Amino acid sequence: MSVRTPEDVDAQKRIALLSVGAAVGLVAIKLAAGLASGSLGLIAEAAHSGTDLVAALLTLFAIRIAVRPADEQHHYGHGKAEHLAALGESTFLMLVSTFLGFRAVARLAGGGAPHVNARWWTFAVLGVVIAIDASRAVVSARGARRLGSAALASNALHFASDLAGSVAVLVGLVFVALGHPRADAVAALIVAVIVLGAAARLAGQSIQVLMDRADEDAQRAVRSALDRLEDVELRRARVRYAAGRHFVDLVVAVRPDAGITQAHTTADAVENAVRSELPGADVLVHVEPRAMRGDVRERATVAALSVPEVSEVHNVRVMNVDGSYELSLHVKLPRGLSLGEAHEIVERLEARVREAIPELRAVHTHIEPLSRTDWASTPTGDEVADAREAIAEVVERYTGQAPAGVQFRDAERGRVALIDVLLPADQPLPSAHRRAGDIEEAVRERRPELADVIVHTEPAAPSSAS
Numbered sequence: 253m254s255v256r257t258p259e260d261v262d263a264q265k266r267i268a269l270l271s272v273g274a275a276v277g278l279v280a281i282k283l284a285a286g287l288a289s290g291s292l293g294l295i296a297e298a299a300h301s302g303t304d305l306v307a308a309l310l311t312l313f314a315i316r317i318a319v320r321p322a323d324e325q326h327h328y329g330h331g332k333a334e335h336l337a338a339l340g341e342s343t344f345l346m347l348v349s350t351f352l353g354f355r356a357v358a359r360l361a362g363g364g365a366p367h368v369n370a371r372w373w374t375f376a377v378l379g380v381v382i383a384i385d386a387s388r389a390v391v392s393a394r395g396a397r398r399l400g401s402a403a404l405a406s407n408a409l410h411f412a413s414d415l416a417g418s419v420a421v422l423v424g425l426v427f428v429a430l431g432h433p434r435a436d437a438v439a440a441l442i443v444a445v446i447v448l449g450a451a452a453r454l455a456g457q458s459i460q461v462l463m464d465r466a467d468e469d470a471q472r473a474v475r476s477a478l479d480r481l482e483d484v485e486l487r488r489a490r491v492r493y494a495a496g497r498h499f500v501d502l503v504v505a506v507r508p509d510a511g512i513t514q515a516h517t518t519a520d521a522v523e524n525a526v527r528s529e530l531p532g533a534d535v536l537v538h539v540e541p542r543a544m545r546g547d548v549r550e551r552a553t554v555a556a557l558s559v560p561e562v563s564e565v566h567n568v569r570v571m572n573v574d575g576s577y578e579l580s581l582h583v584k585l586p587r588g589l590s591l592g593e594a595h596e597i598v599e600r601l602e603a604r605v606r607e608a609i610p611e612l613r614a615v616h617t618h619i620e621p622l623s624r625t626d627w628a629s630t631p632t633g634d635e636v637a638d639a640r641e642a643i644a645e646v647v648e649r650y651t652g653q654a655p656a657g658v659q660f661r662d663a664e665r666g667r668v669a670l671i672d673v674l675l676p677a678d679q680p681l682p683s684a685h686r687r688a689g690d691i692e693e694a695v696r697e698r699r700p701e702l703a704d705v706i707v708h709t710e711p712a713a714p715s716s717a718s
Contacts, residue, residue, distance in 0.1 A: 274388045275305035278381060278414075285377040291425065291436050338405075339458040345451035353444030359437040378422045385415035413450040417443035470498055473529035481525055483507065484518060485542055498533040500526055508541035508554040515539045548609055552579050555608035561585060561597045563622045576613040579605065587621040594619050628663040636660045639669065642698045647673050650691050656710060666703025669695065677711030684709050 282298035285291070389411035396405035424439025470491040478486045485505040492499050506518050519537040526535045541554065548570045556565045564584035571578045583601060585594050602615045640658050647655040650673075657672035673691060675684050688707040695705045 270388065270391065272305065274384055278384060279305055281377055281381060285374055291374065291421070291428075295440075335458045335462050338454055339462065342451040342455035342458065345447055346455070349444045349447035349451065353441055353448070356437045356441035356444060360434060360441070374425055375422070378418060378425070382415065382418045382422070385411055385418055389415055409450050409454055413446050416446050420446070470500075470530060474500060474502070474526055477525040477529045478502075478504070478522065481518075481521060484522065487540065498530045500530065500533050500535045501538075502526070502535065503538045503540060505540045505542040508550065510541075548577060548579070548612075551608050552581065552605050552612075555604045556581060556583065556601050558604055559597060559601045562601060567618075573613070577609070577611055578614045578616065579609070579612055580616040580618070582618045582620055584620045584622045587624065589621075626663045626665070628661040628668070631660050631662050631667070636667075639667075639699050639702065643669060643671055643695055646691060646694045646698060647671065650687060650694070651675060653712075663703065667701065668704045668706065669699075669702050671695070671705065671707045673707060673709055674712035675709050677714070 279298055283295065286295035286298050389408055392408035392411055393405075396408050420439045420442040421436075424435045424437075424442075427435030470493065471489060474489050474491060475486065478484060483506065486502065487505055488501075488503040490501040502522060504518070504522055506515055510518070516539075519539055522537045523535040527533050549568050552570070553565055553568055556562060556568075562583060563586060565581055566584075567580070567582040569580045571580070583598060585597060589597075598617050598619055602617060605615050606612055639660070643658050644654055647653075653674060655671055656674050657670075659670040661668045661670065671691070673688070675687060679687075688709050691707050692705045696702060
């Protein structure tokens with residue numbers, strides 16, 4: 253179901269205004285014809301159309317309220333005003349139809365034959381009424397399907413019941429003209445039953461929406477959307493619907509060592525996936541850590557990041573020493589801390605890691621300040637010609653080919669070499685990392701004046717067969 257545009261809202265209002273005008277005309281026609289002919293069926297239909305007039309006015313009011321945006325008192329908007337109006341309409345319809353049914357039964361149970369004047373003009377009036385009922389039922393039904401409006405759907409239901417009631421009255425008057433005067437009361441009773449059944453269905457639908465009953469189709473759509481996402485576990489899904497729009501609340505679980513940015517990216521992906529199935533939905537995603545799977549490194553990372561002051565954890569290494577585990581990790585903390593403050597934080601970090609992993613024999617931490625922006629410039633080609641040549645020789649010795657790229661930056665701490673090297677695409681990652689480390693070490697030995705050497709590895713394109 254798509255979100256309603258201003259053009260959709262205007263269309264709803266036009267249809268509702270048309271319904272009001274039609275209902276006024278039908279009440280006048282049916283009541284005049286019923287009183288003139290003495291037909292209880294026509295009077296019942298006039299009352300039925302009177303309820304439709306009230307229904308149309310309520311619908312117009314509900315549409316004007318429902319399109320208001322969310323505010324401080326109504327965080328989810330005013331869409332349920334339509335369903336409240338529909339519930340009020342259906343209650344009114346049930347009361348009126350019960351009264352008319354009682355009157356019809358009383359007339360049927362009476363001793364004398366009721367006087368009903370079934371003249372030609374009563375049939376002409378019913379022909380006009382049936383044409384109007386059919387046209388407005390079709391218009392409202394189409395508008396309800398296109399705009400997803402509960403209020404217009406209730407109008408369409410009322411108009412369809414009007415049509416059925418008018419046909420029943422027509423049949424009753426035909427039998428009256430053939431010499432069966434009680435047929436008019438039977439037609440009135442049929443109208444009352446039709447209206448009562450339609451009103452009960454409408455009330456039930458409105459109550460389900462107002463009670464936020466789960467939409468099974470929407471639930472399936474949400475689960476189908478999340479099944480297409482990798483590494484996302486759906487823990488809870490709540491979906492409700494009002495005024496042509498779904499509201500979806502989800503709880504999903506991700507890797508426990510995922511950073512806040514990764515978790516936010518995952519939440520965005522979940523929202524987009526759900527909206528692909530339920531266009532225009534209002535989606536709220538709560539992200540939780542998934543249960544840890546027993547990996548020591550993962551558990552240690554999660555425990556370390558649970559300390560609020562810790563900005564970053566890296567170089568997490570698990571060592572098996574004489575059958576026992578030891579852990580080493582680098583911890584980045586805010587630059588403004590003193591050594592004493594930083595040490596207190598790290599002690600809490602180590603305590604949490606030991607609590608999460610009781611089998612650890614020792615925890616070794618390296619404290620680092622959080623990096624700040626390092627202002628740098630690019631040296632000229634002549635300044636780095638010798639360093640570039642030395643780097644090319646080292647890279648070719650270790651990879652068998654020239655570097656894919658070499659750049660230099662003059663930062664506050666000295667000159668930095670940025671080197672791109674090509675390695676086989678199928679080479680295991682640990683092996684590629686060791687090769688990059690060997691190249692870094694060899695470059696530092698050749699050019700000790702470099703403050704830092706950073707080697708970036710890329711997969712080499714497969715060679716084409718000659």
